[in-house]
Amino acid sequence: MIAVEGLVKEFKVYRRRDGLLGSLGTLFAREHTTVRAVDDISFEIPAGARTAYIGVNGAGKSTTIKILAGIMRPTAGRCLVDGIEPYRERRRNARSIGVVFGQRSQLWWDLSVPDSFQILRHVYDIPEPVFRRNLALFRELLDIDALGSTPVRKLSLGQRMRAEVAASMLHDPKVLYLDEPTIGLDLVLKTAVRELIGHVNRELGTTVVLTSHDLGDIAAICDRVLVVDRGRLIHRGSLRDLLDTAERRAVVFESGGPRPAAEIAAEITARLPGARASVLEGGRVRVEFATAATTSRQVLGFLLHHYDLRDFYAPEPGLESVIREIYAASAASGPPPRRAGSSRPTAAA
Ligand SMILES: Nc1ncnc2c1ncn2[C@@H]1O[C@H](COP(=O)(O)OP(=O)(O)OP(=O)(O)O)[C@@H](O)[C@H]1O
Ligand SMILES: [Mg+2]
Structure with missing residues (x-):
């Protein structure tokens, strides 16, 4: 379903110097460093798989997902999702995918959730029975009726996340990209969101790509993992294998x-x-x-x-500690080779 080959994404970051002279200098010199957020990544994800994309802050997870979702163009390499290059055919791609960015809303800020859903119904041309079936599901699992006619901007983070998750699934997408979809949710709602994702994966064969810093999410939703470290893919395998490497x-x-x-x-x-x-x-x-x-x-x-x-x-080893170990092992076997001109972000990443 998803094939990624030699994917690279670089960002130019312009340096700011201190003081007025510094900022004037920046105008002329345009000094910059290059951040390689995604560094030659290749992987394949079969249809119906539930994959966790794991890594610490700044590892390059969201950037990869933005490319897969067609929001961003890669600097080099390419990916195919259901046979199309997402960033080349954004519209066609949008029909077959659902996206949640926990850190950024995809909803219309001034509209209520029911109004947003009506718009999405038209945008995606969702057949009436599908729309109704999904609304019933979201009512049952996410209690979305409780969100009422409040505009999205007035919802709490947890309320908004319920709406975001529901909105991403409204049109029965073939692929779901969930970038921190349980951020701000209490345990009951986290469980509900996990259940919902499992449900569409089982019933519709939806391919799921998840990033999360919550081991509970990953353990409940995914059966395979890709681990990224500073833009590089450093581990791939089943979730069980990953935990066993602790x-x-x-x-x-x-x-x-x-x-x-x-x-x-x-x-x-x-x-x-x-x-x-x-x-x-x-x-x-x-x-x-x-x-x-x-x-x-x-x-x-x-x-x-x-x-x-x-x-x-015996508590399960924490995901973060497992990742830390994998990173340590990767660092011990030598840092990934750097190309001239590129630099890594430091603490800010
Ligand atoms: N638009 C941008 N301009 C410049 N640098 C960027 C941009 N977007 C991301 N980066 C940099 O690329 C790197 C990867 O960022 P990304 O958001 O993909 O990380 P992440 O793995 O999703 O992290 P987190 O777990 O914090 O969400 C970081 O160093 C980040 O600062
Ligand atoms: Mg991110």
Whole structure:
């Protein structure tokens, strides 16, 4: 459904110098650096797949999605979505895709949600039964009727996001690009949005491309991941494989014995190679360990042997920590080669 080959997007960033002379100087010199936001990325996504596009802030996720959605032209390389180049045939492309940018509204600011939906119905020429079916679905899962006739600009972030997600799906798109679609949503609504995405994927075979910093979103929605780091694709595979690459794991338990938790934590840190234990609120002990030094089996064996385990659980490794590890591994194997003239953004990215 989506084929991306050698995709590159560069932005020219003009330097601002301090003071009046500086800004006058900028007028003439137009000094700039080039930020390579997307750096030679290639991947394929089959129809019906649910793919997470993961990376830290500034990694190039939104830029890639803007190109895929036809909003931006690449500097080099190309992509095909359902057989067309999105930025060349924007109108045709728009019919087969739905987009949510959590950080930017796609709705008409001064219109109410029902009015926006009516406009979209005409723009996309949505058949009456499809429109009705989808409205019923959004009512049921997102409670969109509760948004009433308030103009979008007066909605809360969570209310607006419900409308954005619904609007992106109104015309049964073949591909859904969701760039942080659960931003600002409480847990109940996050769950509802995840359910809705799963529903259209199952029922209509919708291809889903998601970016999110929320592991819950990714775990609930996606089965495969692409990890980007400074514009480069550094990992691709199933979600399970990604979590399994976590080099540090953790277990948390409560000890039933009389010994103070702090003492237990100190003992574990001293005796288990590569492990670090700390006391959490409520006296539970958290043991973090490097899988390279100690296996989960050894840790469990040690804990079972020495303590009276209660309320034992192993939290999933956090997405951010998994990504950090992948980045560290990628950095260790050498930074991606830079081309002359391009520079990387630093802390601002
Ligand atoms: N219009 C633009 N002009 C100049 N630089 C840009 C522009 N858009 C993005 N960039 C730069 O490109 C890089 C990638 O940005 P992008 O928005 O794609 O990151 P992201 O992975 O979506 O990050 P986040 O998780 O914060 O949303 C950043 O360094 C950003 O500053
Ligand atoms: Mg982004």
